[in-house]
Amino acid sequence: MSADHPATAAPTAAAASGTVHWIGTGLSTGRSGLSLVCERARRVVLWDRTVERGAARLAALGLAGRAEVRAFTPAALAAGVGPGDVLVSMLPATEHAPLLRLATDRAAHFACTSYVSPELAELAAEAAARTRTVVLTEAGLDPGIDHLLAHDLVARGRAALGEIPATAVFTSYCGGVPAVPNPFRYRFSWAPYGVLAALGSPARHIEAGAEATVPRPWEATRSLTLAGEDFEVYPNRDSLPFVAQYGIPDHWRLDTFVRGTLRNAGWHTAWKEVFDTVSTGDQRAVRALAGTLAARYPTTPTDRDRVVLSVALELRTPAGPSWRGSHLLDLTGDAEESAMARCVSLPLAYGVTRILAGALPAGLNRAAAPEDTGRWLAFLGAHGLRGAREETTTPSGVPA
Numbered sequence: 001m002s003a004d005h006p007a008t009a010a011p012t013a014a015a016a017s018g019t020v021h022w023i024g025t026g027l028s029t030g031r032s033g034l035s036l037v038c039e040r041a042r043r044v045v046l047w048d049r050t051v052e053r054g055a056a057r058l059a060a061l062g063l064a065g066r067a068e069v070r071a072f073t074p075a076a077l078a079a080g081v082g083p084g085d086v087l088v089s090m091l092p093a094t095e096h097a098p099l100l101r102l103a104t105d106r107a108a109h110f111a112c113t114s115y116v117s118p119e120l121a122e123l124a125a126e127a128a129a130r131t132r133t134v135v136l137t138e139a140g141l142d143p144g145i146d147h148l149l150a151h152d153l154v155a156r157g158r159a160a161l162g163e164i165p166a167t168a169v170f171t172s173y174c175g176g177v178p179a180v181p182n183p184f185r186y187r188f189s190w191a192p193y194g195v196l197a198a199l200g201s202p203a204r205h206i207e208a209g210a211e212a213t214v215p216r217p218w219e220a221t222r223s224l225t226l227a228g229e230d231f232e233v234y235p236n237r238d239s240l241p242f243v244a245q246y247g248i249p250d251h252w253r254l255d256t257f258v259r260g261t262l263r264n265a266g267w268h269t270a271w272k273e274v275f276d277t278v279s280t281g282d283q284r285a286v287r288a289l290a291g292t293l294a295a296r297y298p299t300t301p302t303d304r305d306r307v308v309l310s311v312a313l314e315l316r317t318p319a320g321p322s323w324r325g326s327h328l329l330d331l332t333g334d335a336e337e338s339a340m341a342r343c344v345s346l347p348l349a350y351g352v353t354r355i356l357a358g359a360l361p362a363g364l365n366r367a368a369a370p371e372d373t374g375r376w377l378a379f380l381g382a383h384g385l386r387g388a389r390e391e392t393t394t395p396s397g398v399p400a
Helices: 031-040 051-060 074-080 093-105 118-131 145-161 192-200 241-245 272-280 283-296 339-356 370-382
Strands: 019-023 043-048 068-071 086-089 109-111 134-137 166-178 203-207 210-214 222-226 229-235 252-264 305-316 322-332 363-366 388-394
Touching (some): 019 031, 019 074, 031 043, 031 339, 068 074, 074 093, 086 093, 086 339, 093 118, 145 305, 145 322, 192 272, 203 229, 222 305, 241 252, 252 305, 272 283, 305 339, 322 339, 339 370
Parallel strands (some): 134 363
Antiparallel strands (some): 203 252, 229 252, 305 322, 322 388
């Protein structure tokens, strides 16, 4: 549904209790995000495989004593969740549905950073109807911050040109890369097999005004220069549903619409062995190679990661003005917190505070609604996640 056809208002959410259950303490659980939740919530319970592991992780984040620590089992969590609590899933995406079912059964709320699956969307609708549960999704980096920047550019473009027909070129590329590129142009910071297997999923986007599907996304790799530095980018997943999600108006003709992955220059050459293996479709071989490469190129405590997110929109009218806007977020991690953990956990934590404040409607929420984008970006910017924004308008009669 485009911005010209707004959706029906969602029901008011059930009141939040003030208790947050943060489930999982992997590499995306950052100091910035978890500390914000500890500041704003009445009570925080951190769930990990063991109490000892959870306590150690809390201490490593400089938050010892700021949250209760519990050993996670489905039964223990079910016994500990009450009405109005917020369940924050930092577990793999396959675990979100069971946790959302638990949240609904307990009249609690739910938040995660993952993409919305059909199952999660169906469960969110049921949760809204049964218990007025808030389901916050896609509230991390990608998806998450990229959504906010896209909403911002669409709003700015419409304000700049008015409601006149235009041809639109939209691109959104994000990547977590080594701050100092190694020969492999990558270091593994999450499930190695997942990184490689994702390359086997076709990518759908809009190119030259038509839908295009790339069975092997890496074959569509191209160069992209940002702030004078060269990167490589390729389409990822299915971009088309985001045309509606970003509120692209009906009077814009899409020449290009692509969401994709960004890597260091030289990545395509360095990953030839990976591409050859993924192309065979032999998942045992893919798993074996993933293990070998993860051991060869792990992320160690001395490594520094870097997050680069580029979102751009260009509008061209047949004989009138043109407009271009872009956002570039470029962040390097430090000894206290990785860039990825900061970029994933901070927007998620802010979303949790919005649930606690009763500011989000019941049912499915993806990061911020377009009308609330400014609030989210202002908060993130004030907490160190502010990128460079550029915006130019070329008047009528002036060559673009």
